[in-house]
Amino acid sequence: MQSLAEIRAYRQKYRPKGILVDTCVMLLLLTGIFDEDEIGKARLTNSYSRIDFETAKTIISIFGKVIISPTVATELSNQVKNEYKGDKLSRFLEVAVSQMRNADEGHSTIKELLGSSELAVLPQLGFTDLSLYEIAVKEGVPLFTDDRRLNDFFQSRRVPSIKLTYLTLAAV
Numbered sequence: 001m002q003s004l005a006e007i008r009a010y011r012q013k014y015r016p017k018g019i020l021v022d023t024c025v026m027l028l029l030l031t032g033i034f035d036e037d038e039i040g041k042a043r044l045t046n047s048y049s050r051i052d053f054e055t056a057k058t059i060i061s062i063f064g065k066v067i068i069s070p071t072v073a074t075e076l077s078n079q080v081k082n083e084y085k086g087d088k089l090s091r092f093l094e095v096a097v098s099q100m101r102n103a104d105e106g107h108s109t110i111k112e113l114l115g116s117s118e119l120a121v122l123p124q125l126g127f128t129d130l131s132l133y134e135i136a137v138k139e140g141v142p143l144f145t146d147d148r149r150l151n152d153f154f155q156s157r158r159v160p161s162i163k164l165t166y167l168t169l170a171a172v
Contacts, residue, residue: 003167004058004167007059007062007162007167008062010142010160011062011063017065017067017139017140017141018063018064018065018066018067018104018141019059019060019063019065019066019067019141019142019143019144019162020067020068020069020106020132020135020136020139020141020142020143020144021060021066021067021068021072021103021143021144021145022072022129022132022143022144022145022146022147022150023072023075023076023079023128024145024146024147024164025056025144025145025146025164026068026072026076027044027045027076027079027080028045028048028052028053028056028146028164029053029056029057029060029099030076030092030095030096030099031044031045031053031092032045032050032053032056032057033095033099034091034092034095036050036053039052039053042083043083044079044080044083052164052165055164055167056144056164059144059162059164059167060144063142065103065104066099066102066103066104067103067104067105067106067135067139067141068100068103068104068105068106069105069106069107069108069128069131069132069135070105070107071127071128071131071132072128072132073100075128076096077093077096080092080093080096106132106135106136106139106141107135108131108134108135108138112134112138113127113130113131113134116130116133116134118130118133118134118157121153124149124153125149125150125153129147129150129153132145132150133153133154133157133159136154136159136160136161137159141160142159142160142161142162143159143160143161143162144161144162144164145161145162145163145164146163146164146165147163148163151163151166
């Protein structure tokens with residue numbers, strides 16, 4: 001699913017379940033909610049624009065429900081701690097906690113990961129991305145990412161995924 005028209009076509013099928021969100025997109029969303037001016041300034045989101053943020057919000061609104069995994073939440077907090085300090089970090093994390101309270105949790109156990117038929121790709125994907133794949137397959141939900149390698153992996157396995165910058169470029 002790489003265009004808004006395709007995404008809207010899948011809406012009925014996936015909307016009740018929601019959309020699984022990867023770390024990079026979650027960082028963009030949270031940064032924009034925290035302070036839109038930070039999108040182009042913060043190291044973690046300086047490759048994005050407000051248009052990317054608006055596109056990401058549109059995709060989330062189409063699917064209605066965000067699903068995040070504990071591994072994405074962990075990656076997010078580790079990256080944010082390197083970006084912000086003191087009061088700014090506390091305020092960002094308040095926004096993150098508030099937003100994550102509204103999300104559903106997608107979970108893959110370590111036994112599921114180690115038993116995955118895709119374990120051979122662990123060196124390329126890592127545990128977080130492999131867990132996202134396992135969650136998407138198990139829950140029957142698409143992934144929302146901006147990671148080309150992860151998106152290509154999902155596409156090669158015919159597991160629905162949406163790559164943010166493909167949508168932004170298509171809209172321009």
